[in-house]
Amino acid sequence: MNLLLGIAIIVVADALAIGALLFVRRRAPEGSYFSDGDRASGVFGVLATGFAIFAGFVIFLAFTTYDDTRSGAEAEALAVIQQYETAQFLPAPIKDEVTGQLECYGRYVVHQEWPQMESGTAGDTINPWALALFRSLKAAQPKAATEQSAYDKWLDQTSVREEARLDRIHGAVGIIPTSIWIVLFLTGSVVFVYMLFFADSAEMARSQAMLIGSATTVIVATLLAIIALDSPYREGVSSLQPVAMERSLTLLAEARDALGDDSPLPCDDRGVAS
Numbered sequence: 001m002n003l004l005l006g007i008a009i010i011v012v013a014d015a016l017a018i019g020a021l022l023f024v025r026r027r028a029p030e031g032s033y034f035s036d037g038d039r040a041s042g043v044f045g046v047l048a049t050g051f052a053i054f055a056g057f058v059i060f061l062a063f064t065t066y067d068d069t070r071s072g073a074e075a076e077a078l079a080v081i082q083q084y085e086t087a088q089f090l091p092a093p094i095k096d097e098v099t100g101q102l103e104c105y106g107r108y109v110v111h112q113e114w115p116q117m118e119s120g121t122a123g124d125t126i127n128p129w130a131l132a133l134f135r136s137l138k139a140a141q142p143k144a145a146t147e148q149s150a151y152d153k154w155l156d157q158t159s160v161r162e163e164a165r166l167d168r169i170h171g172a173v174g175i176i177p178t179s180i181w182i183v184l185f186l187t188g189s190v191v192f193v194y195m196l197f198f199a200d201s202a203e204m205a206r207s208q209a210m211l212i213g214s215a216t217t218v219i220v221a222t223l224l225a226i227i228a229l230d231s232p233y234r235e236g237v238s239s240l241q242p243v244a245m246e247r248s249l250t251l252l253a254e255a256r257d258a259l260g261d262d263s264p265l266p267c268d269d270r271g272v273a274s
Helices: 003-025 037-087 092-118 128-138 145-173 178-196 205-230 243-259
Strands: none
Touching: 003 178, 003 205, 037 092, 037 145, 037 178, 037 205, 037 243, 092 128, 092 145, 092 243, 128 145, 178 205
16 A cells, blocks of 8 residues: 555544544543443453454464465566576477567566556466467477476476466455455444543543544554555555566576577567567
8 A cells, every 4th residue: 555645544534533532522521421431441442452353363364465475476486487497408499489488478477467466357367478388388299308307397397387376366356355344344443433432521632632543543554554465466665566577587588698599589578479
C-alpha cells in the first residue's frame, strides 16, 4: 500500500474517531457512561486482547504467504539461470532454440506477468514461452550420454521452475478469505464503539482525544498492514518487484556475450513474440 495513502487513511480515521468521541462527550455524564469504570475497563481489555490476538494470527498467515511469494519469485529466477546452463549440453539445434526462449520467458515475467499480478489477474494466464520450451524439448532426440543427462536434468529443473511460478502468482490474488476480513472489521468496530462509552464530560478534551485517537491509530494501522501483506504486488513500500528475474536476465545477457551467441531472440524487449 502507498505510504502516503496509508498515513492519510490513519489521519482521517483518527479525525473521525476523535470527532465522534467529542460529540458523544457533550452529553456524557461525569466519569463516563459506565457506573463501574474498573469492570468496564476489564471488559475492554478482553475485547482489545481478542482483536490483537486474532489480528496477530492473520498477520502471521499473511506474512508467511508474502514470504513464500517472494521466495517463489527468486527460485523461479534461479531456475531460469540453471536451465540456461543445462541447455548448453543439449543437442545443438535444440540448444540454440531453448536458450532464446528462456530469455524471452524471463522478459515476459518482468514486462507482462508482473503488471498482471499487480492487477490481480495473473492466475488467469500462462506464460506462452513455457509452452514454447515444452514443444522445443519434446522435439529433442538426445543421443550422447551428456545430452541424455542434460535432458533429464532439464525436466527436473522445469518442475522446479513451474512450482516456483505457482508460489509467485499465489499471492497475487490475496489469501485472506472474506470471512476473516468481516471478523477483523467487526471486532475493530466493536472496540471503537465500546470506547465511545468512555466519554467523560469531566475529563479534558485533549485527554479524551488521545484516548480514542491512539487506539484508532493502532487498529487502522494493523488493518492496513494486513492489507499490504495480502496484496504483495500492489504499489507501495512493501510491493514486490521483479528484481530477481531482472538480475537473471542481466546474467543471461552476459552469458550470451561470453559464449559469442549473437543469434536473434524470438521476442522483443518486453517478451512478446516477434
